[in-house]
Amino acid sequence: MKNNLMYELEQRGFINQCSNMDAVADLLDNGNLVAYLGSDPTGDSLHVGHLVPVMMMRWLQKYGHKPIALVGGATGRIGDPSGRDKGRPVLTDEVLAKNLAGLKKSFSKFLKFGDGVDDAVMVDNYDWMSKYSHMDFLAKFGMDFTVPRMLSMESVKKRLDNGMTFLEFNYMTFQAVDFLTLFQERNCVLQLCGADQWGNAIMGVELIRKKLGKEAFVLSTALITDSAGNKIGKSAGNAVWVNEDKTTPYEYYQYFRNVPDDLVEKFLKIFTEIPLDEIAKLSALQGAELNEAKKRLAFAATEIAHGTDAALAAESAAAALFAGGANSANVPSVEFEMTEPMKILDFLVAIKISDSKSDARRNVEQGGIQIDGEKIIDKEFVVLPGEHMVQKGKKTFLRVIVK
Numbered sequence: 001m002k003n004n005l006m007y008e009l010e011q012r013g014f015i016n017q018c019s020n021m022d023a024v025a026d027l028l029d030n031g032n033l034v035a036y037l038g039s040d041p042t043g044d045s046l047h048v049g050h051l052v053p054v055m056m057m058r059w060l061q062k063y064g065h066k067p068i069a070l071v072g073g074a075t076g077r078i079g080d081p082s083g084r085d086k087g088r089p090v091l092t093d094e095v096l097a098k099n100l101a102g103l104k105k106s107f108s109k110f111l112k113f114g115d116g117v118d119d120a121v122m123v124d125n126y127d128w129m130s131k132y133s134h135m136d137f138l139a140k141f142g143m144d145f146t147v148p149r150m151l152s153m154e155s156v157k158k159r160l161d162n163g164m165t166f167l168e169f170n171y172m173t174f175q176a177v178d179f180l181t182l183f184q185e186r187n188c189v190l191q192l193c194g195a196d197q198w199g200n201a202i203m204g205v206e207l208i209r210k211k212l213g214k215e216a217f218v219l220s221t222a223l224i225t226d227s228a229g230n231k232i233g234k235s236a237g238n239a240v241w242v243n244e245d246k247t248t249p250y251e252y253y254q255y256f257r258n259v260p261d262d263l264v265e266k267f268l269k270i271f272t273e274i275p276l277d278e279i280a281k282l283s284a285l286q287g288a289e290l291n292e293a294k295k296r297l298a299f300a301a302t303e304i305a306h307g308t309d310a311a312l313a314a315e316s317a318a319a320a321l322f323a324g325g326a327n328s329a330n331v332p333s334v335e336f337e338m339t340e341p342m343k344i345l346d347f348l349v350a351i352k353i354s355d356s357k358s359d360a361r362r363n364v365e366q367g368g369i370q371i372d373g374e375k376i377i378d379k380e381f382v383v384l385p386g387e388h389m390v391q392k393g394k395k396t397f398l399r400v401i402v403k
Contacts, residue, residue, distance in 0.1 A: 179204025317373030
């Protein structure tokens with residue numbers, strides 16, 4: 001691979017399939033390329049399972065290319081059958097609006113948005129799909145999709161025996177029209193996607209060729225799995241969320257800190273920007289020394305998603321936990337319902353880590369309280385909803401899930 005970016009992506013294990021590797025490499029060599037990545041608003045945050053193509057998009061931007069983050073306000077109303085054995089529930093407009101806002105927040109952690117040549121932009125496919133009536137859509141695109149071609153898609157084959165609806169069957173046509181629209185309106189020639197989206201993405205390439213007689217391309221990433229080979233995602237029940245109101249920076253850090261030994265090298269390459277030669281050295285560590293590689297992985301991944309301060313705080317909290325002789329998996333947890341933000345003294349009493357308000361005040365004044373690795377010395381500090389690791393002194397830890 002002569003192209004530096006393609007070489008970086010290949011060496012880091014991002015690339016699963018490409019519709020025309022040589023052509024894409026040439027385009028990357030010849031200046032600013034526009035690429036898009038879509039995400040449906042089925043949740044109000046991205047999770048780690050989404051991040052492989054997101055990180056690939058981040059690398060494209062680092063090399064001077066322009067990302068488009070597409071949020072599927074329209075396709076989210078249909079439901080993607082890919083990789084599923086049953087249909088998605090239909091979402092209300094209120095839930096969709098909440099989820100779209102959450103996705104925008106997630107993407108902004110990994111991509112730089114703005115008006116510059118290589119700054120990312122965010123679009124919502126509802127903006128153009130909502131303009132078509134059913135008759136308009138059929139008249140304009142109905143002749144461009146054949147039923148045998150649609151039935152040949154793996155995402156469709158797997159659902160035919162499980163009651164696939166006509167609504168879901170149309171999903172791939174919507175995604176194809178998205179690619180066509182971005183090709184025409186924003187000169188977008190490349191779609192990034194996960195391996196499970198390959199068929200849908202290729203339909204867009206075929207539609208652009210039919211309608212315009214021009215060539216567009218798809219680059220897919222491998223799906224990330226846990227050590228048992230299970231796809232990481234919320235439907236599998238093992239999601240680690242990007243937005244801090246769903247997974248705290250500390251818990252995000254701990255997820256990467258505790259990855260199995262056989263996934264350390266893969267995760268260093270995918271979820272960090274640590275140079276490849278340094279990753280080779282870290283991955284060569286054995287036994288207890290491999291923990292240093294895991295710490296490096298956890299800090300670098302958390303720093304990208306949550307910033308340096310949050311990564312340092314999480315690192316500090318984890319170090320304190322280890323020094324106190326506690327295992328994070330065995331730390332006691334408590335769920336606590338909070339109707340409004342609560343000042344630290346009241347909070348410490350409410351979760352029973354301090355016996356009284358005067359005891360809580362003394363704990364804070366003496367520097368004995370930390371939340372998510374940050375020492376709290378301000379008696380007016382306000383605790384917000386979320387999941388927090390609370391530390392009192394050197395050895396008392398409590399994981400508090402604040403609702």
